[in-house]
Amino acid sequence: MAKRLMEALDGEQAYVTPKGTFVLPSSHLFIGFAETATALGQAVFSCFEQNALYWHTTREKINELPDLFDFEEEHCHAPEHRLYAVKASFFDNDHPIVLIDDELTTGKSALNFIKTIEQKYSRKNYYVLTLLDWRSQEDRAALKQMEKELGVSIQVFSLLSGTLESWGTVVEREIGxxxxxxxxxxxxxxxxxxxxxxxxxxxxxxxxxxxxxxxxxxxxxxxxxxxxxxxxxxxxxxxxxxxxxxxxxxxxxxxxxxxxxxxxxxxxxxxxxxxxxxxxxxxxxxxxxxxxxxxxxxxxxxxxxxxxxxxxxxxxxxxxxxxxxxxxxxxxxxxxxxxxxxxxxxxxxxxxxxxxxxxxxxxxxxxxxxxxxxxxxxxxxxxxxxxxxxxxxxxxxxxxxxxxxxxxxx
Missing domain, CATH: 3.40.50 (Rossmann fold)
Known part of the structure; x- marks a missing residue:
């Protein structure tokens, strides 16, 4: 996933160190989505030696800090996300943001987050890195429409993409x-x-x-x-x-x-x-x-x-x-x-x-x-x-x- 981002930045003075880590041409903010991508996001972040900061969203309520952002993951069993920063100036800039999740089903979570960020800390470039991309053509069109509405660039990179189909009857049973x-x-x-x-x-x-x-x-x-x-x-x-x-x-x-x-x-x-x-x-x-x-x-x-x-x-x-x-x-x-x-x-x-x-x-x-x-x-x-x-x-x-x-x- 880190390599896919580097490929997108080709020609912008990003380079690979002798240790195999990457150096970005300018500061980028990496954000992993709770719950699964707290680890996945940090793993991607760990590939970069300079010009990188990392956060993950959380569902915990921190008493001493205000929510810098909060947004919802619409289709999720635990929809509420919060993001805390001890200093708002970490986001008060135009640095590109790299969002990391384990999969995109509709892509609405990423779009909701981008919309929330744009209300406070506008910038031009967003990247979404994911293992799996199951978005429909309608979902992909919604992303293009948001790019036009907000005047931003949103590039999505996945390791595997496709479509999902389901059939049969849903059975309600206890899990374990x-x-x-x-x-x-x-x-x-x-x-x-x-x-x-x-x-x-x-x-x-x-x-x-x-x-x-x-x-x-x-x-x-x-x-x-x-x-x-x-x-x-x-x-x-x-x-x-x-x-x-x-x-x-x-x-x-x-x-x-x-x-x-x-x-x-x-x-x-x-x-x-x-x-x-x-x-x-x-x-x-x-x-x-x-x-x-x-x-x-x-x-x-x-x-x-x-x-x-x-x-x-x-x-x-x-x-x-x-x-x-x-x-x-x-x-x-x-x-x-x-x-x-x-x-x-x-x-x-x-x-x-x-x-x-x-x-x-x-x-x-x-x-x-x-x-x-x-x-x-x-x-x-x-x-x-x-x-x-x-x-x-x-x-x-x-x-x-x-x-x-x-x-x-x-």
Whole structure:
């Protein structure tokens, strides 16, 4: 996908470095769409050594920042997207924007986003990079019409394009067994706002922020299938001082990682993330006991876990939990054969799924959390994984040497 963009920029002094990375002729803003393309977008962004900034949209509600943009993905089960930037001037320019998604069905999501950007920060050039392009001729004509209306250029590049047809009757069925601990939908007023603020303030400089929610207590929670659970902490130099609120009104006061793109990333920060992934992956490799290992990201948090997995040795597979409901059929050559369903650890009112983890497929799972969470919120996912005969689950979570008092806008 990065090569397709470079081909489009041919003749504009873009070039390839001896390391195989690309250098753009001017600054470009890369934006990955949540949920799947948070990782895909960052993977594309990682191919560029200079003149690139990366963001991804999110469905999380950040308390300390206003939405810079919000728009809807019309056909999606989770339509609302938000985009946050600690400094609006990141977008107050005419730099080309590169939108990245896993597939275009109608292309309306990209067009809605471009229309939203043009209302605040007009520019001339947009690129849309996607793995799959299923747009109809009418959808393609709608893009051309928007180009004329807005006076912009929108170029779309895909690795595969075609058309989709469907037939038969839609059957309404549950997707997998829904695992829900008795207290998973825990009352969001377990800590009132004052108590939570005091806890966050008290723990903000602690090297072990997972203690904030007693996450390590999950190691003492017996699972029916006998899966052993261990919490593994890795240190990050500084966390970002932002909190989030879920749909129940509960506030997670744990800091955010600086290397996900949720608040914007530079190529320098991407290099720092790569070094962190190498360090953590090398450490986790020492914990491996089996030959069938899965590194499992959670929701929008995929890219860093996948990079860490790349440093953990051979025979390591990667995937992530998701909001996307897909009906499984256990038959040969079908793409989704098994499904597990459970409440999201980040927001227990939102169903989440994980696919193709059949009984006995893995011996151990490294489960990556972006932020510490109360043990009650992670138990349903652990129960779901335990049902597949996993021997060991390692919950991998960041801790911080310090937390920034304010975000560095430089």
């Amino acid at each position: 067994t829904f695992y829900n601990a008795e207290n998973a939908y825990w009352a969001h007023n377990r800590f009132n706002e004052k108590d939570l603020t005091e806890k966050v303030t008290h723990k903000a400089s602690s090297p072990s922020l997972s203690c904030l929610y007693d996450l390590k207590e999950v190691e003492r929670e017996p699972l029916a299938g006998g899966t052993a659970v261990e919490v593994i902490e890795y240190e990050v130099e500084q966390g970002l001082p932002f909190t989030s609120m879920d749909s129940t009104g509960w506030v997670n006061g744990a800091p955010y990682l600086p290397y996900t793109g949720r608040f914007g990333m530079t190529t320098k920060e991407q290099a720092q993330m790569e070094a962190l992934a190498c360090k953590v992956g090398t450490q986790l490799q020492q914990l491996r006991r089996g030959s069938k290992t899965l590194c499992l990201g959670t929701g929008e948090f995929m890219y860093l876990p996948f990079k860490i997995a790349s440093y953990m040795g051979e025979k390591v597979l990667v995937q992530a939990t998701t909001r996307s409901p897909v009906y499984p059929v256990d038959k040969e050559d079908y793409g989704i054969r098994h499904a597990l369903a459970f409440p999201s650890a980040d927001d227990p009112l939102i169903p989440n799924y994980v696919y193709n983890i059949g009984v006995g497929k893995y011996e151990e799972i490294f489960l990556f959390l972006e932020r510490p969470l109360p043990k009650e919120r992670i138990i349903p996912l652990l129960q779901a994984l335990d049902s597949t005969g996993i021997q060991s689950i390692y919950i991998v979570v960041p801790v911080y040497g310090s937390v920034l008092n304010q975000f560095d806008e430089s």
